[in-house]
Amino acid sequence: MELNTILFIKRKFREHYRKEPPEPPPCLEEREWGFLMFDPDSGMRRHKAFISVGEMQEYIQAMVPAHVYHSAAYYQHPGAPTMKEKNWEGADLIFDIDADHLPVKTDSFKVMLDTAKQEIIKLVGFLMDDFGFGEGSLHIAFSGGRGYHVHVRDQRVLSLDSAQRREIVDYLSGTGLDLDHIFKKKYVEGDDKRSKILVFPSESQGGWGRLVNRELIRYLQELTGDENPAKRLMEFDRIGKKTAQKIIDSVNDPAQLKLLRMGNFGALSSIPAGFWETALQQVIPHIGVHIDEPVTADIKRLIRAASSLHGKSGMKVVSLTVDELHRFEPLVDAVVFGDNEIKINVTRATTVEMMGEKFEVEEGANVLPEYAAIYLMCKGAAEYMGGVA
Structure with a gap:
């Protein structure tokens, strides 16, 4: 970046920060701050601490960094020059959804951001429905770049270590999901013998069960909506013409579909377990959240400050409520500069x-x-x- 370009951008960033400085996080005085400047040779400036909002805002307006970060962690001495001397006291649970890490192949920035938005909506649903965090505990933000962040600010997560935070990521992503936990097995009495059948989760069940039910039915509807559904179903191991037709009839019958949503897959109980295991492998990527695991696991991570500007886009880090998230259009709502x-x-x-x-x-x-x-x-x-x- 040429000098005149740097000077112009810094002038525009400074003008913005004078009108709208970055938002302070809770417990400002317990946070470490870090900054990347427009000078590519300056490196990260960290181990900075502020004792007041005014001091923080004055520093940013004077230095005009390209990127502004603060720690997810709380420290006794946040400005100490080494991590050991800071004395770690806990950390928010943070999640980073980055379009670069999502299974979407497109050159369109808008499509990437739309995909990231759907992923963060999924994450928020998990955090509220499965973990029981209230909306007031969640700080949601557009990153100003290619994704979104969620900070969980709740006393219950502060002391979690890196391994415990990785376990949360595994749950959210479906890593190591136990099929026996999703598909329960039970024995039923027949005319002349006992048979083992799979018991399916219902739409009203909590956690992964509810989501698996919804996505399995969606997947079955996709298969049976094919131009030649019987042929497509018969491509699965041990699915013959009769079984394929049974699946088609069940999915297309409103009464049977209602039973499926309730977890009553009785009409399909004779279908080989291998079919369901294959189907589950197809739907898990649609259910799980694609999270940047190292960010969540790092208990000393620096994360972008709310209302700061992203030095690689010029867009704003925008704080959002759950309702605002659904309406948010980053390529409009995060744009702060004019049309001169x-x-x-x-x-x-x-x-x-x-x-x-x-x-x-x-x-x-x-x-x-x-x-x-x-x-x-x-x-x-x-x-x-x-x-x-």
């Missing part, structure tokens, strides 16, 4: 989708609204040339 025209030299052709507009940008000199120009400059894809009269 700016002239930039684009170093590689690209597409920018922001504020409901789509810009096809060619290599070389381009004139763009300020918000789109700053986005490209922060990404390292353009250099500042000046304003347009």
Whole structure:
């Protein structure tokens, strides 16, 4: 990034911070702070502590960092120069959903962010429904870049060690999910012998059971909605024509479908267990949450400060309630800069989708609204040339 580009972006960041400084986290004076500057050779500046909101805001307005972070942890001496001297006292439970780590193949930034948003909605559902955290314990934020963060601020999680936090990630992602825990087995008396059948979870069941029921039925509907459903079902091991037709009839019968949602898979109880195990492997990725596990496991992690600006996009880290999350449009709601025209030299052709507009940008000199120009400059894809009269 050229010097005149750095100076322009720092000026715009400073103007923003004077109007809207970053939000302080709870227990500000117990947090370590870290900063990455626009100078690529400066490295991370950490082991910084503040005793007041005013001191924190004045520092950021004066230094104008590219990235602002604070610790998830609480320390007795957060400004101490070594981690040992800080005296760790606990940490929020944090989760990072990053579009780069999601199984989505697209060049569209908007599609990536939409996928990340659906993933964070899934995560919030797990945290509230399965773990019992109230909305007031959850701090949800768009990261300003390619994803979302959730901070769980609850006394019950403060002392969890790294291994315990990894166990939570395993539960949320479905890692090591025990099929015997999902599909219970019981014996029923027949005309001349006892038979072992699988007992399925119901839609009203808590935890993974409810989600497995919903996704299994969705998967069955997908299979039976195929152009030739019997042929597709018969591709499964030990599924013949008669069994395939039984599945099709059950899924297409409203009364049977209602029973399936209640966990009554009696009409399908004779289907080989291998079919259900294969089906479960197909649906788990749709149920589990794709979380950046090292972030959650790190009890001394630095995380982006709310309302700070992301130095690689120029967008804001936006705090959200659960209701706001569902309505949130990052490429509109996290854009803080105006639409005054700016002239930039684009170093590689690209597409920018922001504020409901789509810009096809060619290599070389381009004139763009300020918000789109700053986005490209922060990404390292353009250099500042000046304003347009």
